[in-house]
Amino acid sequence: MKITYYGHASLGIKVGGKNIIVDPFITANELAKHIDIMELKADYILITHAHGDHILDVEAIAQNTGATIVSNAEIAGYYEKKGFKTHPMNHGGSWNFDFGKVKYVTAIHSSSFPDGTYGGNQGGFVIEGEHKNIYIAGDTALTYDMKLIPLRTKLDLAILPIGSNFTMDVEDAIIASDFLECDKVLGYHYDTFGYIKIDHEDAKKKFYDKDKDLMLLEIGGSLEL
Numbered sequence: 001m002k003i004t005y006y007g008h009a010s011l012g013i014k015v016g017g018k019n020i021i022v023d024p025f026i027t028a029n030e031l032a033k034h035i036d037i038m039e040l041k042a043d044y045i046l047i048t049h050a051h052g053d054h055i056l057d058v059e060a061i062a063q064n065t066g067a068t069i070v071s072n073a074e075i076a077g078y079y080e081k082k083g084f085k086t087h088p089m090n091h092g093g094s095w096n097f098d099f100g101k102v103k104y105v106t107a108i109h110s111s112s113f114p115d116g117t118y119g120g121n122q123g124g125f126v127i128e129g130e131h132k133n134i135y136i137a138g139d140t141a142l143t144y145d146m147k148l149i150p151l152r153t154k155l156d157l158a159i160l161p162i163g164s165n166f167t168m169d170v171e172d173a174i175i176a177s178d179f180l181e182c183d184k185v186l187g188y189h190y191d192t193f194g195y196i197k198i199d200h201e202d203a204k205k206k207f208y209d210k211d212k213d214l215m216l217l218e219i220g221g222s223l224e225l
């Protein structure tokens, strides 16, 4: 499994020979100017919730690639009406896709489209690939529900928001990593706006001091599991 960071909460995942884009917000991200969304490959686009900083480039990428949009029923319905291919899910449900199994899980946040349309309940995703399993938290507060995830899935990587203000901060992400029983964390949802700027070295040290590993990728950078 290869994971590429496209800035903010945007990810590319290559798994089982398929390409997945998660929460694409790239063209309006000043820090991601060097990423050309027309060069991104996508068989699927996963969306955690309907906020603008998670869906901005969904339509352009879906149009360009023909990707199937996977999200909660309300978000999937919104894009289905616009003529896109969609797969609706809801909390606690899983589906075996051709690249692996995806479960839509709880997040504590909110979810409305920039135009005010109801975006259902915000979530995160657990992806079980052929060899490795990951959790993408989406925008969320720290929640006890995270303890449910390792009851079913042994995680190899947790992708957690760390920017605070709208989501968990670094200290809560450390507790989340305990709840998830996963000491390997990729941080996201930081630095993009003034509200969520963080001190990278301080964040990494806080994890290191708890015998945990916080990875912060360059925008466009990748890691392999």
Ligand code: NI
Pocket (backbone or CB within 6 Å): 049, 051, 109, 110, 139, 166
């Ligand atoms: Ni949000």
Ligand code: MN
Pocket (backbone or CB within 6 Å): 009, 051, 053, 054, 139, 166, 189
């Ligand atoms: Mn957000």
